[in-house]
Amino acid sequence: MEYFAIVIGAIFVNNIVLAQFLGICPYMGVSSKVSTSVGMAGAVLFVMTLATIVTFLIYNYVLEPFNITYLQTISYILVISSLVQMVEIILKKVSPELYQALGIFLPLITTNCAIMGVALLTVQNDFNLMQGVVFAISHAAGFALAIILFAGIREHMELMDLPKAMRGAPAALVVAGILALAFMGFAGLV
Amino acid sequence: MNQWKNFSKGLIKDNPVYILLLGLCPALGVTTSAFNGLGMGLATTFVLLGSNIVVSLIKNLIPDKVRIPSFIVIIASFVTIVQLTMEAYMPDLFDALGLFIPLIVVNCLVMGRAEAFASKKDTFSSAIDALGMGLGFALALTMLGSLREILGAYSIFGFKLIPGATDGMLVFVLAPGAFIGMGYLIILFNYLKKKTA
Incomplete structure (x- = not known):
């Protein structure tokens, strides 16, 4: 039950992008096609899970016992960026297919605040x-x-005839706002 | 380069948020009120200034291959300084900004200026560039914060605009208002940029 609350809370109620504003850069940057957004989502899933495990261990077994939790920010960002590098090197060697699919998204992930935020x-x-x-x-x-x-919505928006000043980012942001409005309907679920 | 031009480019022409679309996460996340926006903007300006100065001072000492990790360590140190100082002296603001203070470290704006400007130019120009870009960022956040506060709470910097009005259009304080307000401010800046160009 406790896990159920975490899952529903994280996916719908406190959606990382639409309610917590983390990971907006890739959200805006690689969402023009459904296929690239699926790749990005896969890379995020992979790195986020690994990064959370590694930083959890570092926090509880290194920073906490030695009383140096003020080094949290520095150590986390270094660990995450080296982890991404390592994942990239290992994937290239072990699973070229997966690397083909996720490869170009991995370097982008270091600057993804969603990873560090979680x-x-x-x-x-x-x-x-x-x-x-x-x-x-x-x-x-x-x-x-x-x-x-x-990305699904943006693919359809390509065909729309918008005023020049609204094309691209502004229209995308307004659409994201409306999507956020829809997700607010989940508020209070857990 | 003319230093005034170097300073002022960050305000409108190359505004980091509205034109370059950098640092969108904190820009959307903390701007529930004008004061929070300003606080976040100034905190980022401090980090940007510190990291740009240090990077430009030691750019010749850092081997090219490890420059990105070195920049990250420099930036993270300044972020930690801001984090601890703010926690000690401005606990309310620290609570309001929450997660986004440590996340300055992954703000593409800070990294971008270190890589694109400070690692190539002299210290003085880098400091000016950092001030201009930082204040442009602060301006952007304060604008979005003011817009959301005016519409969402009928007040600005905590001063009530309509006496007696308790709550405004709540949607502007909540998440959707951030996206929609940002969208319309980008349209405004696109228009301003076209006019000044």
């Missing part, structure tokens, strides 16, 4: 490792839901 939230919420993993996976699923829905 890692920080896991600590803030005092989750244990299992809860942290479920939390990360459901946040990634929420990201996937938001970006794939959005």
Whole structure:
């Protein structure tokens, strides 16, 4: 039941993009086609889960015991960026197909505040490792839901005849706003 | 380059948020009121200024291959300074900005200026560039914050515009208002840019 609340809360109620404003850069940047947004969502799922596990271990077994939690920001960003590099190198060697699919999205992920945000939230919420993993996976699923829905809408918007000043980012932001409005309907669910 | 031009480009012509679309997450996330927007803008300006100065000072000492990780460490140090200072002296603002203070470290604007400007130019120009870009960012956040506060709470910087009015159009304080307000402000800046160009 407790896990169920985490999952529903992360995907619908506190959707990472539409309610918490994390990961807006990739959300705006790679959402013009459904196929690329699926790739991005996959890469986020992969890295977010790994990053949450690694940063959880670092926080609880290194930073906390040595009383150096003020180094949290520095250590997290270094760990996440080196993790992304490592994942990229390993994927290239072990699974070229997966690398083909996710490869170009991986470097973009280092600057994705969603990854770091979820890692920080896991600590803030005092989750244990299992809860942290479920939390990360459901946040990634929420990201996937938001970006794939959005990409579907944007593909249709290509054909629309909009005023020149509204084309591109402004129209996309207004659409995201309306999507956020729809997601507000889930408020109070858990 | 003319230093005034270097400074003022960040305000409208190359405004980091509305024209370059950098740092959208904090711009949308913290701007529930004008004060929060300003606080976040100034915190980012400080980090930007510090990291640009340090990067431009030590750019010749850093081997090219490890420059990105080095920049990250420099930026993260300044973010930690801001984080601890704000927690000590401005606990209310710290609570309001929450997660977005440590997340300055992944703000593409800060990294972008270090890589594109400070690692190539002299210290003085880098400092000016950082100030201009930082204040442009602060301006952008304050504008969006004011818009949302005026529409959402009928007040600005905490001052009530309509005496007796309790709550405004709540949707502008909540998430959808951020996206929609930002969309319309980008249209405004596109128009301004075309006019000044």
